[in-house]
Amino acid sequence: MHYLLFYRDLVPDYVTRRETLRGMHLAHAQAATERGELVLGGALADPADGAVLLFQGDSPAAAETFARTDPYVLNGLIGRWEVRRWHTVAGAAAAHTP
Numbered sequence: 001m002h003y004l005l006f007y008r009d010l011v012p013d014y015v016t017r018r019e020t021l022r023g024m025h026l027a028h029a030q031a032a033t034e035r036g037e038l039v040l041g042g043a044l045a046d047p048a049d050g051a052v053l054l055f056q057g058d059s060p061a062a063a064e065t066f067a068r069t070d071p072y073v074l075n076g077l078i079g080r081w082e083v084r085r086w087h088t089v090a091g092a093a094a095a096h097t098p
Helices: 014-021 022-034 061-069
Strands: 002-010 038-043 052-057 076-084
Touching: 002 061, 014 022, 022 038, 022 061, 052 061, 061 076
Parallel strands: none
Antiparallel strands: 002 052, 002 076, 038 052
16 A cells, blocks of 8 residues: 655745755655655755655554654654555556545
């Protein structure tokens, strides 16, 4: 199954404030990737007002744990986050076939 982690309500000076935490955040993402949990992730652009990360697994636990332990969240850069199950049906990596 797939799960989307949405980061919303970023602090107004997010792009500037994230620089000191970026290395830790990317290491956190790399570790989740190496565990096979995180498939893709990145910030939304134009404007930089959120981010979306795609997780795979049997439950939303990996995505929720990622958010709770992410340096961006722990340091107040992310005002709100949400995990949603994504019922994928198209593409080579789709979790379901119609």
